[in-house]
Amino acid sequence: MSSQSPAVPVNQITNVLVANRGEIARRVFRTCAELGIASAAVYSDADADSPHVPEASAAVRLPGDTPGDTYLRSDLVIDAARACGADAIHPGYGFLSENAEFARAVTDAGLTWIGPPSAAIEAMGSKVESKRIMAEAGVPVLAELDPADVTEADLPLLAKASAGGGGRGMRVVHALDELPDAVAGAKAEAGSAFGDSTVFCERYVDTGRHIEVQVLADNHGSVWAVGERECSIQRRHQKVVEEAPSPFVDERMRAELFDAARKAAGAIDYRGAGTVEFLATADGEFFFLEMNTRLQVEHPVTECTAGIDLVAEQIRIAEGQRLTDPDARAERPNGHAIEVRLYAETVVPAGDGLEWQPQSGPVHRLRVPRVTAEFALPPRFGVRLDSGVGDGSVVGVHYDPMLAKVISWAPSRAEAARALATALAEASVHGLATNRDLLVNILRHPAFLAGETDTAFLTRHDLATLASPLAGEEAHRLSALAAALSAASINRDRATVLRGLPSGWRNVASQPQRKSFTAGERTYQVEYRLTRSGLHAAEYAGVDLVHAGPDNVTLTVHGVRRNFEVAHHPGLICVDSPLGPVALRPLPRFTDPEATVAEGSMLAPMPGAVLRVAVQRGEHVTAGQPVLWLEAMKMEHQVTAPTDGVVSELNVEAGQQVDLGAVLAVVRPADEQDHNPRQEAGTS
Structure with missing residues (x-):
C-alpha cells in the first residue's frame, strides 16, 4: 500500500562502510560495486586474512580478536568510517545490526544509516514489547505467560529471552519440574549473549511451521510484502534449510500473511528491509513471533524468486528514493x-x-x-x-x-x-x-x-x-586404496633413482606396500602390490588399476570405471568421487607413546572458554553427567562424564581458555586407587 506524502530529498551515497565481516560483508560489497559505490571494510586481528578484507575499496583494522573488542565497538566502527571517507554504514546482520544506540550514533555522526529508524529497532528489540505492539495493531500473537503463573495446562511451553535471537536464551519445557532450570538457563544464556536476562514464556507449538515475510518500506509511505519464506527445519532453534515460496502456504494464507506483515511494519513506522516472522499451526492459523529489523541470512531465496536485489533496495531507501516496482512479483514468485x-x-x-x-x-x-x-x-x-x-x-x-x-x-x-x-x-x-x-x-x-x-x-x-555419511563402507575402502595409490605416485615422482618404477619396487618379489588411514573411528589398512600384470590386492578382489596420479586415480570396480579425485593436505587426504566424499588421516608407521591419553580423559572438543564447572576433584559422577560447560563460536557446549567413576583430575576453572584436545578432567573407576610406583618402592 502507498500514500502520497512529501518527497524526501535524495541523499546520494558514495561510500559504504560495512560494519560486519565474512560472507555478508562480501555480499554488500558486490551490490555496492554494481551501483558504482565505493566500499570500506573493518576487520579484527583474527580476520586480517579474511577474503572480505581485500575486496573493499579500503579496510580499517579493529585491534583485537573477540567481537566485544572489535565488531561490537560502535565507536571504533564509526571512527573507521570517518577514516576511510565513508558517508554511510551498512550493518549486515548480527553484531550491531539491531542495536538502536548504534543506529542513533551513526546518524548523530552525520553518516547515513542503511537500516530502519532506531525507534523501530528499539520497539522490536524486546519480544515482550513487540508482541504488545503487534496485538494492538491487529497482528495475531501468542499469549505471554508469566513463569510464576504457569500450570500443567499450559504445557508444553517455551522459556524465551526477550532480547536477541539465533536460538540462544530458549528452552522447551514439557514438565513443570523442568521449568525452574529452564528459566534459569535461558536467563543465564540471554544475559551472557545479549546483556539482558529478561525471560518470558509462551505456548510451544512443537509441530508448527516457521513462516516469515520479507518487507520493504520507504520514506514515502509504501510498504511491500516481497514474499514469504519457510524456515521450519531447525536445530536448537537455528535455521538449517530455508526456501521460498513456502510449500505450506496457499493463496489465501499468503494474502493474510502479507496483510499482517504490512500491519506490523506500519505499526512501528518501519523503513528499509525487515522480516516479520510467524509461527503457523497445521490448520493454517499463524502467530507473530518477532520482527528482525535487518537483512536476513536467508534473503537470497527471496531475491531469486522475486527478482529483487534487497541490498540495492536498502541503499535506495536510505538515499530517500521511492520503491518503484509493485509487489505483485511476490504474489507470483518466479x-x-x-x-x-x-x-x-x-x-x-x-x-x-x-x-x-x-x-x-x-x-x-x-x-x-x-x-x-x-x-x-x-x-x-x-x-x-x-x-x-x-x-x-x-x-x-x-x-x-x-x-x-x-x-x-x-x-x-x-x-x-x-x-x-x-x-x-x-x-x-x-x-x-x-x-x-x-x-x-x-x-x-x-x-x-x-x-x-x-x-x-x-x-x-x-x-x-x-x-x-554420504560415502558408505565400500566408498571408504575404495577411497583408501585410491589415497594409497596416489601417495605412491607422489613418492615415485619425487624419486631421484630409477624414476618411473613403481613405489616400493624390488627386483625380487617381496612384501606388499602398506598404508593405514583413519576415517572417524574406523581404520583402513591397504595392502597391495603393483606388478607387470597390474594391481594385486587380496582385499580388493575385482578391482583393477587404470591410472594412478598424484591428484587422480581411476579404478575399474567389477567392470565399472570409477574416478577418484585425491587432494593431499597436511595430515589429511581428501578423496572426492561419485560414491561420496571421504576424509582420511594417514597413520604413522610408528606411534609416539607420549601422544597417548589416559583412559577416562575428557578432552576439549573445541577451543573455547570454560563457563562453569559443576564438579570437584574426588567427586563421584555417572556417565553422561554434566561436568563443565564451554563457550565457543557463540554457543554454549556441555561436556559430560564419559563413564561412572571418580573425578581424579580437574585441570580447569571458570573463565579459563582451553585449546582443542586439552585434557579438561579425568574420570577413573571408583575402585581404582591412585598410587605412585616410586613411593611404593621406597624412593622419593
Missing part, C-alpha cells in the same frame, strides 16, 4: 529457491542422542560445482554461492562457524532440491568436518520432497540417519 547453511561442525554422541559441535581450523578447499552467481541474483536458474571463506581460510573460535550459504533456484521445488543436493554432494569441502551430509540427506528425504517440513522434522526423522 520458480522456487532453497538455501542451506554449510557449517563447520561435527556430530558427537551426547547422552541418548547426538550433538553438533562447531569446528575450527583451516579450510584447505571449498569448491561448489555449477555455480552461476556469487553474492548476486543469478542471471538464470542455477546455483548461487555466498561464502565467507576461500581456499586457505582459517575458521577461528571467535565467530559463527558458517562457511557458506548454497542456494539453488529452479522452475520447481523438486528441481531446486535435486540441483542443490547434487551440488553439495559433488562439492570439494576439505579441511574441516561439516554438516554437508545432513543437508544432502534432508534435501533427498521423501518427507522433505513432499513438503512435510514442520519444526519437528529433525526430531521425527532420526537425526542419526539424516547425519549418516
